[in-house]
Amino acid sequence: MDAFRVVAGKLExxxxxxxxxxxxxxxxxxxxxxxxxxxxxxxxxxxxDDASGPSSDVEDQWEEITRALQMADTDGPEMVGPPADPAxxxxxxxxxxxxxxxxxxxxxxxxGLRMRKGDRLVRFWVYLQPENxxxxxxxxxxxxxxxxxxxxxxxxxxxxxxxxxSDDLESLRLQFQLGEEPDQRAGLLQISDVLxxxxxxxxxxxxxxxxxx
Amino acid sequence: MTGISRIDQPDVDVAVDVxxxxxxxxxxxxxxxxxxxxxxxxxxxxxxxxFGYSHEKATKLMFEVHNAGKSAVAxxxxxxxxxxxxxxxxxxxxxxxxxxxxx
Numbered sequence: 001m002d003a004f005r006v007v008a009g010k011l012e013x014x015x016x017x018x019x020x021x022x023x024x025x026x027x028x029x030x031x032x033x034x035x036x037x038x039x040x041x042x043x044x045x046x047x048x049d050d051a052s053g054p055s056s057d058v059e060d061q062w063e064e065i066t067r068a069l070q071m072a073d074t075d076g077p078e079m080v081g082p083p084a085d086p087a088x089x090x091x092x093x094x095x096x097x098x099x100x101x102x103x104x105x106x107x108x109x110x111x112g113l114r115m116r117k118g119d120r121l122v123r124f125w126v127y128l129q130p131e132n133x134x135x136x137x138x139x140x141x142x143x144x145x146x147x148x149x150x151x152x153x154x155x156x157x158x159x160x161x162x163x164x165x166s167d168d169l170e171s172l173r174l175q176f177q178l179g180e181e182p183d184q185r186a187g188l189l190q191i192s193d194v195l196x197x198x199x200x201x202x203x204x205x206x207x208x209x210x211x212x213x
Numbered sequence: 214m215t216g217i218s219r220i221d222q223p224d225v226d227v228a229v230d231v232x233x234x235x236x237x238x239x240x241x242x243x244x245x246x247x248x249x250x251x252x253x254x255x256x257x258x259x260x261x262x263x264f265g266y267s268h269e270k271a272t273k274l275m276f277e278v279h280n281a282g283k284s285a286v287a288x289x290x291x292x293x294x295x296x297x298x299x300x301x302x303x304x305x306x307x308x309x310x311x312x313x314x315x316x
Contacts, residue, residue: 200254203255
């Protein structure tokens with residue numbers, strides 16, 4: 001995976017097939033937490049032909065990630081009120097400690113936010129389909145969506161890793177370095193770190209694009 | 214009974230007035246909270262992009278969030294701060310709304 005570079009007013013990077021698959025899979029898992037089936041939704045949005053969709057062996061290949069991200073009590077697509085899954089609550093956080101204020105806010109905004117985040121992940125997933133080739137080229141608007149989709153993925157991964165504070169993150173990093181706790185979470189943390197680095201390159205690229213105008 | 218309800222009546226009116234006042238006029242703040250996931254540069258980007266703040270102001274607010282754990286990044290009536298909070302949530306930042314002052 002390369003950092004994004006500014007090329008002729010767009011942001012470009014090269015991304016290899018295995019990296020595409022991991023990222024696309026992560027996006028589909030996070031969308032699923034929001035009650036959205038990426039392939040189906042991409043079809044509805046006219047972005048993807050569902051019939052030629054990804055084969056299920058892709059799913060199997062990343063089973064460990066799936067296991068690490070999924071939870072038994074997922075929130076259905078009809079979710080109203082505070083989400084049951086704490087990772088979904090990170091995507092749709094409370095607006096107030098006052099339940100009356102929060103309930104009203106959720107009634108007004110939750111479906112819209114959920115769909116907006118879901119559709120963003122769907123487009124992210126579409127960009128990463130293998131038929132699009134290794135070159136990824138985004139305009140400023142697409143790059144911003146991409147960046148926000150990466151944020152949502154990292155919020156979910158962070159919650160699943162039990163990261164509540166910066167100290168948690170540091171101690172987890174240390175544990176993995178010392179090899180005290182060898183488990184699938186080390187891989188997830190690595191993915192999250194790579195995504196952070198990638199996102200950083202998008203941000204500086206976007207700033208360069210902004211400065212150019 | 215009649216006497217009591219006459220005494221009660223003004224209280225009800227006052228309560229309604231306060232509710233309307235709170236909803237429309239009293240200042241509210243949108244508060245962004247520190248989290249262990251979002252990048253400093255991303256938070257600065259979002260503050261600039263959404264609120265139209267200068268890089269300097271956005272950076273100052275980001276450090277307030279990072280160092281103090283939270284920062285009131287914008288003020289307005291309840292509807293306005295709810296819209297801002299919704300935008301922050303869309304970007305993946307943790308934001309709440311708070312009534313500032315008495316009320």
